[in-house]
Amino acid sequence: MTVVESEAVVLCACDYGESDRIVTFFSLEWGLVRAMAKGARRSRKRFVHAFEPNSVVQLGLGRRRTLSWVESCRLVEGHLALRTDPLRWAYAGLLLETTLRLNPENMPSPPFYTLLRGALERLGTDRDPANVAALFLVRALRILGTLPSLERCVQCGATIEEASFWKLSLETGRFSCGAHGAAAEEGIALDKGSAALFQSMLRAPVEKIWRFRLRKGVAADVIHAVCTWVEHHTAQRLKSRRLLDRMANGSEGGTRFPRSSALIPSP
Amino acid sequence: MVTKAHPPVLRELVRRLSKLPGIGEKSATRLAMFFLKAPEEVVEGLVENLVRLKRDIRTCPVCFHFTDGALCSICADPSRKTGEICVVETSADLLAIEESGAFKGRYHVLQGALAPLDGIGPDDLRIPELLSRLEQEDVREVILATNPTGEGEATAHYLAKLLEKSPVRVTRIASGIPMGGDVKYADKVTLERALQGRRSVL
Ligand SMILES: [Zn+2]
Ligand SMILES: [Zn+2]
Numbered sequence: 001m002t003v004v005e006s007e008a009v010v011l012c013a014c015d016y017g018e019s020d021r022i023v024t025f026f027s028l029e030w031g032l033v034r035a036m037a038k039g040a041r042r043s044r045k046r047f048v049h050a051f052e053p054n055s056v057v058q059l060g061l062g063r064r065r066t067l068s069w070v071e072s073c074r075l076v077e078g079h080l081a082l083r084t085d086p087l088r089w090a091y092a093g094l095l096l097e098t099t100l101r102l103n104p105e106n107m108p109s110p111p112f113y114t115l116l117r118g119a120l121e122r123l124g125t126d127r128d129p130a131n132v133a134a135l136f137l138v139r140a141l142r143i144l145g146t147l148p149s150l151e152r153c154v155q156c157g158a159t160i161e162e163a164s165f166w167k168l169s170l171e172t173g174r175f176s177c178g179a180h181g182a183a184a185e186e187g188i189a190l191d192k193g194s195a196a197l198f199q200s201m202l203r204a205p206v207e208k209i210w211r212f213r214l215r216k217g218v219a220a221d222v223i224h225a226v227c228t229w230v231e232h233h234t235a236q237r238l239k240s241r242r243l244l245d246r247m248a249n250g251s252e253g254g255t256r257f258p259r260s261s262a263l264i265p266s267p
Numbered sequence: 268m269v270t271k272a273h274p275p276v277l278r279e280l281v282r283r284l285s286k287l288p289g290i291g292e293k294s295a296t297r298l299a300m301f302f303l304k305a306p307e308e309v310v311e312g313l314v315e316n317l318v319r320l321k322r323d324i325r326t327c328p329v330c331f332h333f334t335d336g337a338l339c340s341i342c343a344d345p346s347r348k349t350g351e352i353c354v355v356e357t358s359a360d361l362l363a364i365e366e367s368g369a370f371k372g373r374y375h376v377l378q379g380a381l382a383p384l385d386g387i388g389p390d391d392l393r394i395p396e397l398l399s400r401l402e403q404e405d406v407r408e409v410i411l412a413t414n415p416t417g418e419g420e421a422t423a424h425y426l427a428k429l430l431e432k433s434p435v436r437v438t439r440i441a442s443g444i445p446m447g448g449d450v451k452y453a454d455k456v457t458l459e460r461a462l463q464g465r466r467s468v469l
Pocket of ligand 1: 153154155156157158176177178180
């Protein structure tokens with residue numbers, strides 16, 4: 001048996017057997033990794049606060065063949081700000097879930113780790129959480145190798161300077177100028193400025209992308225398109241989308257007290 | 268380990284028991300062997316109890332705690348109408364607070380907490396019912412007693428925001444260093460919370 005260490009982000013945890021939990025991390029050293037936390041439900045002291053989603057931890061794993069178990073797990077950053085704002089928290093859920101769905105297990109990707117860690121950090125402070133989520137999703141697809149090149153029109157080779165409108169289709173993997181991105185085709189419509197912004201964002205180092213600001217409405221379109229693609233690609237619904245849609249549609253803040261159902265027994 | 272040497276009924280029982288929360292195959296086998304050796308009335312009593320549990324216990328239509336009557340004992344008790352509603356995630360939390368004897372008002376059980384990766388949003392919790400109660404009952408204060416976990420905190424903040432403009436006072440239970448605990452062994456999050464929630468001694 002060997003014990004190895006890495007910094008990691010906690011994605012999710014579920015109970016296992018009588019006293020254990022299985023925790024899924026995205027780690028700097030090994031990428032997506034699942035590990036058994038022995039006795040995690042019995043002794044609260046041993047792993048206190050260590051398995052909360054969104055937390056950054058210093059993780060010690062025991063490994064033998066294909067089995068991994070948590071030897072130690074020390075909290076580095078709890079990202080408390082995310083909990084105090086349900087909308088930001090819902091976006092964080094989306095980041096974690098897409099990380100979980102898109103990465104194969106035990107495939108290290110330091111750039112993805114830097115991206116995820118940076119996004120969670122930024123999500124707690126940025127004035128526009130949708131912007132953070134959209135930048136994260138696009139850059140994530142680039143790191144995973146599923147985003148087409150945004151340098152030129154796939155058909156005529158025009159550069160971004162040479163056309164006013166662009167279309168990015170994740171389904172077909174095509175990036176085309178207004179003349180060649182057929183109007184009926186599914187995809188994200190981008191004006192010249194937004195296309196140029198994505199181009200610069202993709203060229204920038206991962207840790208420096210958060211200063212890019214998408215035009216109003218573009219972030220929401222991008223999030224919608226990427227989520228739809230992820231669901232299609234993995235044949236699995238993104239559960240966090242439900243809470244996010246609910247939060248983003250302004251249910252918060254309203255103090256409408258519905259005059260209904262108070263005395264209807266639950267089924 | 269359950270093998271072919273076990274009679275099918277026993278194997279089936281072990282399989283069913285090991286589906287219970289917190290029960291692995293080892294404990295399930297131990298329980299099955301206990302039932303096998305136990306006097307008949309012990310087993311019959313348990314079976315009858317389980318049947319009655321499913322038949323008689325439902326959730327209280329006002330606070331969503333368990334009850335075997337029309338209302339739970341707390342909602343039915345007029346002396347608990349103090350104008351305070353303590354909001355908890357589960358009935359287990361309610362029972363823990365009741366056991367402490369520290370709260371004399373009524374409760375509202377949300378039946379969960381916001382959980383993005385499980386797809387649980389506000390519509391899946393008893394939030395509309397809480398809002399109706401604020402309209403219909405004479406409520407002065409809502410005490411948010413969801414767990415100090417990510418999910419519980421997010422749920423508390425969601426409710427706080429929802430009730431921002433309502434006339435009721437909204438409070439959150441304190442969290443920090445446990446009684447009998449030790450500052451030097453507390454983790455970062457707990458310490459941060461404990462300092463944020465500090466108050467004057469005099
Ligand atoms: Zn073209
Ligand atoms: Zn009740």
